[in-house]
Amino acid sequence: MGSEDRFSLFATLSSIIVALAIVLYAWLDPTGFQGHLAKDGRGSGIIEHLTVIVLIPGILSGIRTFLLRGQFPHRLTGYWVLAWTAACIYFAGEEASWGQW
Numbered sequence: 001m002g003s004e005d006r007f008s009l010f011a012t013l014s015s016i017i018v019a020l021a022i023v024l025y026a027w028l029d030p031t032g033f034q035g036h037l038a039k040d041g042r043g044s045g046i047i048e049h050l051t052v053i054v055l056i057p058g059i060l061s062g063i064r065t066f067l068l069r070g071q072f073p074h075r076l077t078g079y080w081v082l083a084w085t086a087a088c089i090y091f092a093g094e095e096a097s098w099g100q101w
Helices: 003-028 030-037 046-067 077-095
Strands: none
Touching: 003 030, 003 046, 046 077
């Protein structure tokens, strides 16, 4: 298994695991889950923090794709992906309140 396959497998499995954890949490504690759904809700704002975790594989994939931009048929494709990666970084920063806990 090549490094590209391992990275793709990691990105896919980590996203699936996070999604399953959210569903399991909603099933086991519906009241607590409902409380965490609200923006800056009681507790830790778990949905906002999980959004950051889900964005991490996308950010890593975007950086890796940008680094491999020479393999694409059009030279601007890598920069397009880099722009979306920057948007994911911004979105993750907003969801994490830029580290202001």
